Amino acid sequence: MAIKVAQSSKPDPSAAAAEIASSFSGLKPVTVLFFASSQYDPASISRMMKEKFAEATVIGCSTAGELVSGGMLKNSVVAMALESDTISGIAADVIDLGDRKAPSRAVIGLAEKFGSKPLDLNPELYVGIILIDGLSCAEEWLMEKIGDLVDIPVIGGSAGDDLAFRKTSVYLDGKVYENSAVLALLKPAFGFELVKTQSFCGTGKKLVPTAVDEATRKVIEFNGLPAVTAYAEAVGAKESDIVSHFMSNPVGLIAEGEPFVRSPQRVDGSSIYFYCQIRKGVDLEVLSSTDIIADTTAAIQKLQRDDHPIKGIINFNCILRTLQLYQEGKNEAYGNIFKDIPTVGFSTYGEEYIGHINQTATMLVFF
């Protein structure tokens, strides 16, 4: 059976869940993944979705916008139903981000459900999905800890709240969690791949963080100079104008030739806060934006083959990309990239792919 996706813009959580259940009529999903605008009361939407899909593992989070095949939405719920011919096994757990030992317990417990130890999980057979409270500032240490424990790919996003920055929520089986993450371990029935796409090219300009406050994601100095001064020099701007460059000129940690984007957030005196932790002494390269539509289209086309068609995509797309797409009038074009592929996703407060990143779309692609 093909992967199915559904959407509802009904403001009442019960009616929205009913509309989605109606779209999935006749299906017997083992997993339902849903992403819901923060305009839905978290407890209600989580409870209603679980009531409709009592036999499935129901996982979700709040968003800063939703994605579904053919569309970028607001104030909606989107969902994907995965049956046993797509997912042969799933286990999920909640990680309390206030407990540094919680990730280890969760990962060991999830692996045990598949009769394995964490490091013995085959990266070609298993994949993790992680949904993290987007206001927790915990993504970096959580992804590091998970990465210490397993070699399987783990992909996901930080929950949003429609740019209010007050409260984000993650959901598992009818309950709501804050300052938490939901980690799901999946065994896809057939193939899968991960995509990380970010629309930037390198400028060759290096910024070395020489004084940082890692915990608060603040850079005090680059290259021995006040951060604002060094960044302004690198992008060729006046110090008073640098904020206007943040969206188009983030910095990238270049790992194995791939940029892991770190987006500047705001100026504080001569320091710059980022949406991602910046490590002292690790070289960063100033990036320059390219075309999101062209780059994302190419990333998907690269995977799509007649003998190996894509059956479904889960897309964790940075809110900064969403804002840029709307500003440029390209939001419809972005939705259209996925119009013929069962796709759900949401606009995130950060993306997860080995570590925490910004201004990126990370995707789990099912074949």
Next chain:
Amino acid sequence: MAGKIKLLIDNLVEQRAQGNPSLESTTRTKLLLKGIDGTKYTASSDDDPAVIEKIRQIAKDMGVHLTV
């Protein structure tokens, strides 16, 4: 002395990846995200004790038994 850091990094990657090129790449990326840039160290790089200690701690966190 020199070159210890590169030895430790290479050993950590080798032990964790067990010859799998994809895992080698992922492990090197994980190290970079933890602040250890493997491309910066050669056989003649100074043995910075703070970096050496950091790599040993990372190995412990990753459950890797270093053999150098």
